[in-house]
Amino acid sequence: MAATSAPPASAHANGNGSLVGVAAPVGAPTNPMATALLTDQYQFSMAYAYWKAGKHADRAVFDLYFRKNPFGGEFTVFAGLEECIKFIANFKFTEHDISFLQSVMPMCEGAFFNYLREVDCSDVEVYSIPEGSVVFPKVPLMRVEGPVAVVQLLETPFVNLINYASLVTTNAARHRHVAGKSKVLLEFGLRRAQGPDGAISASKYCFMGGFDATSNVLAGNLFGIPLRGTHSHAFVSSYMSLDEIPDKALKSKDGSRLCQDFVSLVQEWLQKIQAANSLGGVFGDTNKSELAAFASYALAFPSNFLALVDTYDVMRSGIPNFCAVALALHDLGYKASGIRLDSGDLAYLSIEARKVFSAVEKEYNVPGFAKMLITASNDLNEETIDALNKQAALGCVFKLVEINNKPRIKLSEDVAKVSIPCKKRCFRLYGKEGYPLVDIMIRESEPSPKAGERILCRHPFIESKRAYVVPQHVEELLQCYWPGTSDKPRAELPSLEKIRSRCMQQLEMLRPDHIRRLNPTPYKVSVSTKLYDFIHRLWLNEAPVGELQ
Amino acid sequence: MAATSAPPASAHANGNGSLVGVAAPVGAPTNPMATALLTDQYQFSMAYAYWKAGKHADRAVFDLYFRKNPFGGEFTVFAGLEECIKFIANFKFTEHDISFLQSVMPMCEGAFFNYLREVDCSDVEVYSIPEGSVVFPKVPLMRVEGPVAVVQLLETPFVNLINYASLVTTNAARHRHVAGKSKVLLEFGLRRAQGPDGAISASKYCFMGGFDATSNVLAGNLFGIPLRGTHSHAFVSSYMSLDEIPDKALKSKDGSRLCQDFVSLVQEWLQKIQAANSLGGVFGDTNKSELAAFASYALAFPSNFLALVDTYDVMRSGIPNFCAVALALHDLGYKASGIRLDSGDLAYLSIEARKVFSAVEKEYNVPGFAKMLITASNDLNEETIDALNKQAALGCVFKLVEINNKPRIKLSEDVAKVSIPCKKRCFRLYGKEGYPLVDIMIRESEPSPKAGERILCRHPFIESKRAYVVPQHVEELLQCYWPGTSDKPRAELPSLEKIRSRCMQQLEMLRPDHIRRLNPTPYKVSVSTKLYDFIHRLWLNEAPVGELQ
Structure with a gap:
C-alpha cells in the first residue's frame, strides 16, 4: 500500500471516516508527470488577464x-480525490517551468512571472x-475556493484526474x-490502455470499484x-519436446x-x-510441445498450476495435456x-472442459477434479474495456x-x-428504510436540514417538480480536504482498501432499482426553495431580452 | 524539443533517415512510470519457469x-518506437523492485532473483x-530478438507503448x-483523456499525425x-461590470x-x-459582464484577441460585444x-457570425473584418475523441x-x-508510378527482392491469391534500432518534427484509394513462395489430426 497515505485517526464525524485535526503530510501524486504545468494553455492566458486587471486574487468558488x-x-462512483489533493499539496512552479512559460507567452509582462513564482x-x-x-448528476463532487487565477489553473488537472478515475471505478x-x-474479477488491461499511466490508473480504480486483482505488476507494487x-x-x-x-x-x-x-x-x-x-x-495425439510446456510449468509451480489450453486445440490437445499433468x-x-x-467459443469450451474434468x-477417483477452475479471458476482458472506451x-x-x-x-x-x-452545502436525506431518498443543495447561509423535520425538495429548473421529505437521517456530503484548520479539520485520505469497502457499502445502501x-x-x-428562487432571479437578470422581428 | 533526442547524423541509408555508427546515448522514457515492473505478472511467472527449466537464455525472435x-x-501509422527504445535502454530492476517481486512470488527460489538482478x-x-x-496488418512493425525470458518481459510495455501511440497518430x-x-487542427483532450499520461501521449501523437497545436502546456514543454x-x-x-x-x-x-x-x-x-x-x-442590450471580460482580455492581449462568445447568448450578446471590442x-x-x-449549432452560428462580420x-470600412477567424470547439473535439475511444x-x-x-x-x-x-525480412515494393504496390515478407536466408526483377508475391494463407511483381524500387522495412554495432549501425531516433514530416510524406506517397x-x-x-511453403509445412506438422466419430 506504498502510495496510499492513511494517517492515524483522531476523531470521527458523520460516518465518513476519521478527521485529522492537525494537517497530516500529503505525499506526491502517483504520476510524477502530474505537475503544475499539466493544464490547458488558456488557464495561463486567463491568469495573465486576471493579473493585468488586478483581479487575480478575487475569491472564487468553483463547483x-x-x-x-x-x-x-x-x-456514479466518485474517485480521484486523493490524487487531486496530492496534486495541490505539491503545486508549485519550478524555475524551469517559469522559463518555459516566458518563452511561450512573450507578450506578458515580466512581473506576471514573478507572481507565478510565488503561487x-x-x-x-x-x-x-x-x-x-x-454520487449523482448536478451535485458538486468538489467545491474549490481560492484566488480566481489559481483555482482556474487547477481546473484541467482536477477534471483529468477525476473523469477517468470515476469512469473506471463506476465501470468496475x-x-x-x-x-x-462470489465471482473473481481480474483486470488485464495494461497492454490496451492509454499508455503506462492509463493502465496504472485503470488497475487502481478497477480494484477500488470491486475487482479482485490485476496483472499489472507496477500497480501491484504502487x-x-x-x-x-x-x-x-x-x-x-x-x-519443442x-x-x-x-x-x-x-x-x-x-x-x-x-x-x-515427473x-x-x-x-x-x-x-x-x-x-x-x-x-x-x-483424444488422439496431443501436441508434444504443449505437453512439454505444461510439464515444465508444473515443475516450476507445482502448487499453482494453471494452464492456458488454447495454443493448438483446446479439446484435442490442451485439455488432455492439462489433465495428464494435473x-x-x-x-x-x-x-x-x-x-x-x-x-x-468460451461458453461451449467451458462446458466441454467441465465434462472431461467430471469424467x-x-x-x-480424484475428488474435486470436476470443480477445477475455468478462467475465461479475452472476450470478457474486451467487453469490459470496450464499454469503458465507448464512454x-x-x-x-x-x-x-x-466570486467575491x-x-x-x-x-x-x-x-x-x-x-x-x-456557494452551496449539500446533503443526502435518508428515509425510514435506510435508503437515501434525495440529495439537496442549499445556500450556505441557510440552516441545515434536520432529521425528523419536513423540508421541501425542488427540482432545480422545473417549477412543478417538488416534494416534501421528512428525513430519518441527514448526511452532509462535502467535507474539508484541504488545507484543514483547527476549526475545520482536514478529513483523512483513507487507504485504497478502505475506499473500496466504502464503495461496496454505498452501493448496498442504495435502493436496488437505482x-x-x-x-x-x-x-x-x-x-431548497431559497436556492430555487435565487437561481431563477439571477437567470432572469443575466439573460438578454430578445426582440422579435 | 526537450525530450526528443536527435544525435548528429553521420550517414544516410535508403531514405529512412540517418544511421548512427557509434551507439548514441538514449534518454529516459517520457513517463518515469515506464519502468521494468510495468509488465504483466505472467511475464514473471514464465521467466521463472524458463529459468527453472534452464531455458531462460534460449535465443527467441518475437514479431x-x-x-x-x-x-x-x-x-495505420506506426508510432511509439522512440519510447520503446528508451524503455529498453533503461531496463533494469532496482533492489526495491527485487524485494517486491520476492514478496509476491514467495514460491520462487532465491537464485532466480539473483538472475533478475543481472538482467x-x-x-x-x-x-x-x-x-x-x-504500415499494414501482418507485417512486423518490430522484430525483437534476445533471451526468451527477457524478451517476454518486454512484451507488455512494448504493446502498451505502441498500441495507443499508433492509434492516436493514425486518428490524427x-x-x-x-x-x-490549410485547416488548423488543435487538440484539447487533456481533461478527457485516461489520466495525465494518456493526455500527454495524445498531445504528442496527435501532433505527430498532423495536428498543429495542443492546449496541454506540459506536452508543449516536453x-x-x-x-x-x-x-x-x-x-x-x-x-460583473x-x-x-x-x-x-x-x-x-x-x-x-x-x-x-479603452x-x-x-x-x-x-x-x-x-x-x-x-x-x-x-442587437438589444448585451450582457455587461461579458463586455467587461472581453475588454479586460483585450487589454491583456491586444494583439491576440480571440473571444469565447457563447457564455450568455451568441448572437444577442457575444457577437456584438466582440465586435465592439474588436x-x-x-x-x-x-x-x-x-x-x-x-x-x-456550430454550423448555423458560424454562418450568422460571418454575416455580421461582413456587415x-x-x-x-474595416478591411479584413469579414475574414475574422471562427473557431469551433466542443463538438468537433468530441467527435475526434469519440472516434478514438470507440476503437x-x-x-x-x-x-x-x-526459438534457438x-x-x-x-x-x-x-x-x-x-x-x-x-525470423523474417520485410520489403516494400514500389511500382512505376512511385506508389507502393505490396509489402513482402521473406525468410532471412533468402536473397532480397531487387528492383527490375520479377518476384511472386503470395497471400500468406490463401493458396490461390498470388501475383508477379516487377518492382521499380525496393525498400527494406526493418532497421536496427538497438543496440547497434559497427556492422549493423543503430538507426537514428529523429525529432518529433521529422517524424511528423515522414508521416505526411508517407501518406502522400500512397495510392489515394488506400x-x-x-x-x-x-x-x-x-x-515469398519459400516462406509460404514453410508456413504450411509447419502448420500441418503442429496441428493435431482429428478423429471423426
Missing part, C-alpha cells in the same frame, strides 16, 4: 460536477465528497454488481493490489517422497487418459488450479458559482447545461 | 504486429520500421487527410509542440498614441453598432484574431516466431489469428 451518469446507468495552493480550500462515494462497480460477490497471471501462448510454443526439460525431479507436496521423473509420470497419465473408455476416442501432480499430493481459455474425477469520459465540468461573494451563473440554451450558482442494469430509476437531486 | 487497421480504414537489455536486438511510417493523420493542408488557448466561460462570468477594470489605458499598436480610456471607446462602438441601420435591430482595437491599429464557439466590414486499442500482438533457430507457429481456428513463423474515407482499397501484404 466540480457532472451532468449525466455513465454507461446508461443511474449512479501555491496554501490559500485554496477544497471541500469534497469522500472518495468511493456514490457495475461489473461487480452484475457478477455478484497500490498493494493482488497480482494474478500464469503463462502465455508464447511460453507454450517456445517448447519433452527432452528440453533437464531437471525432471519433483518432491511431493508433503516433502516425504521424491519423484525422479515427465514420465505425466506421459503415463496421458496414455491412460487416451486409452480410458470413459474418455475413449475423444493427475501426475495429484499423485504427488498437489492440487492443480485449473485452466485458462483465451479464444474460441476424470469419476474414472480415477469517452465522464464529462466532469468545473464552473464558477461565486457574488453568485454567478453560466447560461445555455440547453437547460441541462445551466450551472447552479452560489442500480439495476435494465431501466434503472433515476435518483432525485434537488435544491 | 510485433497487428491484424486489422483501425477506424475502418486501410492504413538488462544489452543482449536484446530490436529491428523496427521507422516511427511515422505507414485521418483527420489531417480529411481537413486538407515535446516542443505549439500551444494554443484563450479563455473560458468562467473568465467571462467572473466579471466594466467598473472592475482599474487600468483602462492602452497604447496603440505602433506605440505612437495612448488611449486613456473601455469608453468600446462602449462608444457598442452604441454605434446597436444604432447602425445595416445591423439595426439585431473595432476599438482596430482604432488603435490592432487586428482582432476572432471568436470561438463552444456550444449550440461590420462594410458599414465601418478500444490497435490490438498489437507480440508473437514468438523462432527453430521456427514456431501459433495456430488458431481463426485463420486471421495464425502467426507467420520464422487512404480515402469511403470504401478504401486494402493494401496487399504477401510472403
Whole structure:
C-alpha cells in the first residue's frame, strides 16, 4: 500500500471516516508527470488577464460536477480525490517551468512571472465528497475556493484526474454488481490502455470499484493490489519436446517422497487418459510441445498450476495435456488450479472442459477434479474495456458559482447545461428504510436540514417538480480536504482498501432499482426553495431580452 | 524539443533517415512510470519457469504486429518506437523492485532473483520500421530478438507503448487527410483523456499525425509542440461590470498614441453598432459582464484577441460585444484574431457570425473584418475523441516466431489469428508510378527482392491469391534500432518534427484509394513462395489430426 497515505485517526464525524485535526503530510501524486504545468494553455492566458486587471486574487468558488451518469446507468462512483489533493499539496512552479512559460507567452509582462513564482495552493480550500462515494448528476463532487487565477489553473488537472478515475471505478462497480460477490474479477488491461499511466490508473480504480486483482505488476507494487497471471501462448510454443526439460525431479507436496521423473509420470497419465473408455476416442495425439510446456510449468509451480489450453486445440490437445499433468501432480499430493481459455467459443469450451474434468474425477477417483477452475479471458476482458472506451469520459465540468461573494451563473440554451450558482452545502436525506431518498443543495447561509423535520425538495429548473421529505437521517456530503484548520479539520485520505469497502457499502445502501442494469430509476437531486428562487432571479437578470422581428 | 533526442547524423541509408555508427546515448522514457515492473505478472511467472527449466537464455525472435487497421480504414501509422527504445535502454530492476517481486512470488527460489538482478537489455536486438511510417496488418512493425525470458518481459510495455501511440497518430493523420493542408487542427483532450499520461501521449501523437497545436502546456514543454488557448466561460462570468477594470489605458499598436480610456471607446462602438441601420435591430442590450471580460482580455492581449462568445447568448450578446471590442482595437491599429464557439449549432452560428462580420466590414470600412477567424470547439473535439475511444486499442500482438533457430507457429481456428513463423525480412515494393504496390515478407536466408526483377508475391494463407511483381524500387522495412554495432549501425531516433514530416510524406506517397474515407482499397501484404511453403509445412506438422466419430 506504498502510495496510499492513511494517517492515524483522531476523531470521527458523520460516518465518513476519521478527521485529522492537525494537517497530516500529503505525499506526491502517483504520476510524477502530474505537475503544475499539466493544464490547458488558456488557464495561463486567463491568469495573465486576471493579473493585468488586478483581479487575480478575487475569491472564487468553483463547483466540480457532472451532468449525466455513465454507461446508461443511474449512479456514479466518485474517485480521484486523493490524487487531486496530492496534486495541490505539491503545486508549485519550478524555475524551469517559469522559463518555459516566458518563452511561450512573450507578450506578458515580466512581473506576471514573478507572481507565478510565488503561487501555491496554501490559500485554496477544497471541500469534497469522500472518495468511493456514490454520487449523482448536478451535485458538486468538489467545491474549490481560492484566488480566481489559481483555482482556474487547477481546473484541467482536477477534471483529468477525476473523469477517468470515476469512469473506471463506476465501470468496475457495475461489473461487480452484475457478477455478484462470489465471482473473481481480474483486470488485464495494461497492454490496451492509454499508455503506462492509463493502465496504472485503470488497475487502481478497477480494484477500488470491486475487482479482485490485476496483472499489472507496477500497480501491484504502487497500490498493494493482488497480482494474478500464469503463462502465455508464447511460453507454450517456445517448447519443442519433452527432452528440453533437464531437471525432471519433483518432491511431493508433503516433502516425504521424491519423484525422479515427473515427465514420465505425466506421459503415463496421458496414455491412460487416451486409452480410458470413459474418455475413449475423444483424444488422439496431443501436441508434444504443449505437453512439454505444461510439464515444465508444473515443475516450476507445482502448487499453482494453471494452464492456458488454447495454443493448438483446446479439446484435442490442451485439455488432455492439462489433465495428464494435473493427475501426475495429484499423485504427488498437489492440487492443480485449473485452466485458462483465451479464444474460441468460451461458453461451449467451458462446458466441454467441465465434462472431461467430471469424467476424470469419476474414472480415477480424484475428488474435486470436476470443480477445477475455468478462467475465461479475452472476450470478457474486451467487453469490459470496450464499454469503458465507448464512454469517452465522464464529462466532469468545473464552473464558477461565486466570486467575491457574488453568485454567478453560466447560461445555455440547453437547460441541462445551466450551472447552479452560489456557494452551496449539500446533503443526502435518508428515509425510514435506510435508503437515501434525495440529495439537496442549499445556500450556505441557510440552516441545515434536520432529521425528523419536513423540508421541501425542488427540482432545480422545473417549477412543478417538488416534494416534501421528512428525513430519518441527514448526511452532509462535502467535507474539508484541504488545507484543514483547527476549526475545520482536514478529513483523512483513507487507504485504497478502505475506499473500496466504502464503495461496496454505498452501493448496498442504495435502493436496488437505482442500480439495476435494465431501466434503472433515476435518483432525485434537488435544491431548497431559497436556492430555487435565487437561481431563477439571477437567470432572469443575466439573460438578454430578445426582440422579435 | 526537450525530450526528443536527435544525435548528429553521420550517414544516410535508403531514405529512412540517418544511421548512427557509434551507439548514441538514449534518454529516459517520457513517463518515469515506464519502468521494468510495468509488465504483466505472467511475464514473471514464465521467466521463472524458463529459468527453472534452464531455458531462460534460449535465443527467441518475437514479431510485433497487428491484424486489422483501425477506424475502418486501410492504413495505420506506426508510432511509439522512440519510447520503446528508451524503455529498453533503461531496463533494469532496482533492489526495491527485487524485494517486491520476492514478496509476491514467495514460491520462487532465491537464485532466480539473483538472475533478475543481472538482467538488462544489452543482449536484446530490436529491428523496427521507422516511427511515422505507414504500415499494414501482418507485417512486423518490430522484430525483437534476445533471451526468451527477457524478451517476454518486454512484451507488455512494448504493446502498451505502441498500441495507443499508433492509434492516436493514425486518428490524427485521418483527420489531417480529411481537413486538407490549410485547416488548423488543435487538440484539447487533456481533461478527457485516461489520466495525465494518456493526455500527454495524445498531445504528442496527435501532433505527430498532423495536428498543429495542443492546449496541454506540459506536452508543449516536453515535446516542443505549439500551444494554443484563450479563455473560458468562467473568465467571462467572473466579471460583473466594466467598473472592475482599474487600468483602462492602452497604447496603440505602433506605440505612437495612448488611449486613456479603452473601455469608453468600446462602449462608444457598442452604441454605434446597436444604432447602425445595416445591423439595426439585431442587437438589444448585451450582457455587461461579458463586455467587461472581453475588454479586460483585450487589454491583456491586444494583439491576440480571440473571444469565447457563447457564455450568455451568441448572437444577442457575444457577437456584438466582440465586435465592439474588436473595432476599438482596430482604432488603435490592432487586428482582432476572432471568436470561438463552444456550444449550440456550430454550423448555423458560424454562418450568422460571418454575416455580421461582413456587415461590420462594410458599414465601418474595416478591411479584413469579414475574414475574422471562427473557431469551433466542443463538438468537433468530441467527435475526434469519440472516434478514438470507440476503437478500444490497435490490438498489437507480440508473437514468438523462432526459438534457438527453430521456427514456431501459433495456430488458431481463426485463420486471421495464425502467426507467420520464422525470423523474417520485410520489403516494400514500389511500382512505376512511385506508389507502393505490396509489402513482402521473406525468410532471412533468402536473397532480397531487387528492383527490375520479377518476384511472386503470395497471400500468406490463401493458396490461390498470388501475383508477379516487377518492382521499380525496393525498400527494406526493418532497421536496427538497438543496440547497434559497427556492422549493423543503430538507426537514428529523429525529432518529433521529422517524424511528423515522414508521416505526411508517407501518406502522400500512397495510392489515394488506400487512404480515402469511403470504401478504401486494402493494401496487399504477401510472403515469398519459400516462406509460404514453410508456413504450411509447419502448420500441418503442429496441428493435431482429428478423429471423426
